[in-house]
Amino acid sequence: TSPKPVFLVNPFEELQNANTLDEKTLQDKFIDIINQQGLAPGLKMDSCESRPDNAEIDQDRQKVDAAIWREDLAPTNNKPHWVDQLIPVEFKAWKSGGDYQDPYHDDPTVPGGVVVRPSQLRTKNFEQIISYAELVFAVQHRLAVFMLVVVGRVCRFLRWDHSGAVVTQALDYxxxxxxxxxxxxxxxxxxxxxxxxxxxxxxxxDADKESEDMTLAAVANRDELDHTERQLDVPPEAPFTFAYVREMFSNSLDKQWPRYKLEVPDGTVKRHFLVCKPMFRAKGLIGRGTRGYVALDCDTGRFVWLKDAWRAYYLLLEKEGDVLAKLKAAEVPNVPTVVCHGDIRDQTTLTSQEWELKNPQPSPSAGPFRASEQPRDGVPSTSSSSKRKWTDDGDGADVPPLKGLDGAKITYREDSPLRIHRHYRLVEEEVAMPLSDFETGEQLVFIIGDCIFGESRVSLSRTLHRDVSGGNILIYPRVIWASGGRVWLMKWTGLLADWEMSKPILDEPAGKFPRQPERTGTWQYMSVALLSWAKLVEICDELEAFFYVLLYHAARYLRSNLEPITLANYLDAFFDQYSLTDDGYQCGTQKLAAIATGRLTVKAGVDLKFDEPMNHLICTLLSWFKSHHVV
Known part of the structure; x- marks a missing residue:
């Protein structure tokens, strides 16, 4: 390793008046000093704001000002190269139009000493920094992202993880x-x-054998099975690969994206799987950060579904793989089959633990305080109608403490605004298709019906899914024996996935806080009751969620009596809008009106209608939910 550089004079002497420099001049001088003075041996800082990366990497075409790379990976074309960045660096002039540009403010009166200072310019800069960190998490496999923010003559270091960020006080460099x-x-x-x-x-x-294996596995072959629904002369010999699965894997091998070998626990051993571009990525930096891949199993050479997430880590919540194993043991149909799963190397977010160090537990005499009482995002508690776009949340258990935190287990602090997350991977046998790939209304009804049937069997074992949504109901082709017609069929069936939020139906003791600190589920598909007041999820809420999945996909993909613009506005109002009251976010007016009246009223004298028999089915189901709502 390189010896520590020794400086007899200040290497930043020419930046004494940095607060008077424009952003570009500040950036160029700062970078030259870092590199020419050798302040970070083995690393290189360089500008990368000239041109964005390919849209396959970043559809928003973002350009961070600069970044730090390992010397051997540092680019020379002034592009961000997000897949290789080690530390993003953002520069800002000290002021812009008289307003300070530092998105943070040092305040010695608050724990930690740093707060986000609201202003239009500072908020813009803050959101810009978050978007850069989110993109690095998206294209790389990260535990955390460190950033350097230089504002005039001061700088801050940031450490982002899926719980939030730790920010240093301003340092006059x-x-x-x-x-x-x-x-x-x-x-x-x-x-x-x-x-x-x-x-x-x-x-x-490119030279690794595993990379070559991925390329070869993506090549189509004659033995692949067509997944089109049809009658079969004879059942195919197992094991077989559906053509659509190989095509999904082939499409994931984007040249702009890096290829990885991921480890996943399988009991006491580790298995390895090859992935490239995720087929699914949850939006948002804070939360589970779920990514889904069509992966290649290094042991078997078969395609599998790999889910990479940071599960919320509180007491009592089971791992999703354990839940699925129990469901399979109980012979519950239409749920995924676990290949292997487990927490990854005790990798846990640290931001929430740092918050607890800075915010010691209040004394009992101070009275109870819940995180839900704290205003979020600076939103005032006034009644209004707005639109809510939800990112994903997590589930829970215990975590190794940071130095200075007492005890072997850290349970959820009710006053904490941050969640503890733990890295988790799950591999499933089935690689399914999204529900939006359905071809007919009848097919849509039967696919959702399969999942309702599976959920009913689960309910008998006293377990609720608690996150029924359009993204969690999948299409999986199966070869089945139709005993009535005495023929083999290729049939599209429903698969109810993503059980990480599930829980047993138990009577919780009075005064015991929920296993998760916030409302659970996907906003667009949650029942009116769950969105209107605090309650535990019940079977009726699950059934209402299935209805909303049917309604959305029927309206979005099947023929109706509404013009496209009118329909789009109605769906937005029905599924995304919310009411904001003193009690927080609550059900939007369109969804509430539909359940209260039993009608999908778009405007006076106009109801949403479909072709028969879909219209009759939706009207019948809606009347049932109206009756239940009245009761």
């Missing part, structure tokens, strides 16, 4: 240059893992 140089040198000596790179994900090069 000119006045405290020796301290800043020491930080940069220590950063240069850190391993990739210490800088937030996930060691359980091995980046593959």
């Amino acid at each position: 000119y006045e405290d240059w020796q301290f800043f140089c020491d930080i940069l040198w220590r950063v240069s000596r850190c391993s990739n893992e210490q800088l937030g790179v996930d060691p359980s994900a091995t980046r593959l090069s």
Whole structure:
């Protein structure tokens, strides 16, 4: 390793007046000093704001000002190269139009000493920083993302994970240059893992055998099975591969995306799976950060579905793989089959634990305080009608403490605004299709019906899914024996996936807080009752969610009496809007009116209608939910 540089004079001398410089001049001078003075041996800082990366990497075509790379990976074309960045760096002039540009403000009166200072300009800069961190998490496999933000003559280091961010107080790098140089040198000596790179994900090069295996596996062959619904002369010999699965894997091998070998626990051993571009990625930096891949099993050479997520880590919540194993043991139909699963190397978010260090538990005499009482996002508690776009949440258990935290287990702090998340991977045998791929209304009804039947069997075993949604109901082709017609059929069936929020139906003791601190589910498909007041999920709420899945997909993909613009506005009002009251976010007016009246009223004298028999089915179901709502 390189020895620690020794400086007799301040290397940042020419930036004494940095607060008077424009952003570009500040950026160029700062980068030249870092590189020419060798302040971070083995690393290189460079500008990358000239041109964005390919849209396959980033549809928004974002351009962070600069970044720090390992020297051997540093680009030369002034593009972001998000897949290789180690530390994004953002520069801002000290002021813009008289307004300070630092999105943070040092406040010694608050725990931690740093707050987000609201203003239009600072909020814009704050959102920009978050979007950069989110993109690095999306295209790389990360435990955390460190960032450097330089504003005039001060800078801050940030550490993002799926719980939030730890932000340092502002450091005057000119006045405290020796301290800043020491930080940069220590950063240069850190391993990739210490800088937030996930060691359980091995980046593959073109020369690696595993990368070649992925390329070969993506090539179509004659033995693949067509998944079209039809009668079969003879059943296919197992094991077989559906053509659509190989096509999904082939499409994931985007040249702009890096290939990885991921490890997944299987009891006491580790198995490995090859992935490239995710087929699904949850939006938002904070939360589970779920990504779904069509993966290649290194042991069997077969395609599987791999789910990578950061599950909320509180007491009592089971891993999704354990739930699925129990459902399979109980012979519950139409649920995924687990190949292997487990927590990844005890990898846990640290931001929430840092918050607890900065916010000691209040004394009992201070009175109870719940996180739900704290205003979120600065939204005032006034009644209004707005639109709610929801990102994903998580589930729970215990976690190893940071130094300074007492006890072997950390349970959920009711006053904490942050969740603890733990890294988790689940591999499933079935690679299914999205529900939106259905071809007829009859097919849609039967696919959802399969999942309702599976849920009914689960309910008999006293377990509720608690997140029935359009994204969790999938299409899976199966070869079945139709005993009535005495023929083999290729049949599209329903698969109810994503059981991480499920829970047993138990009577919870009075005063016991829920296993998750916030409302559980996908907003668009939650029942009127769940959106209107605090209650536990019941079977009736699950059934109402299935109805909303049917309604949305029928309206979105089948023929109705509404013009496209009118229909789009109605769906937006029905599924996305909400009411904001003193009690928080509640059910939107369109959904509430539909259940209260039993009609899908678009405007005076106009109801949403479908072709028969879909219209009759939806009207009948809606009348049942109206009756239940009245009762």
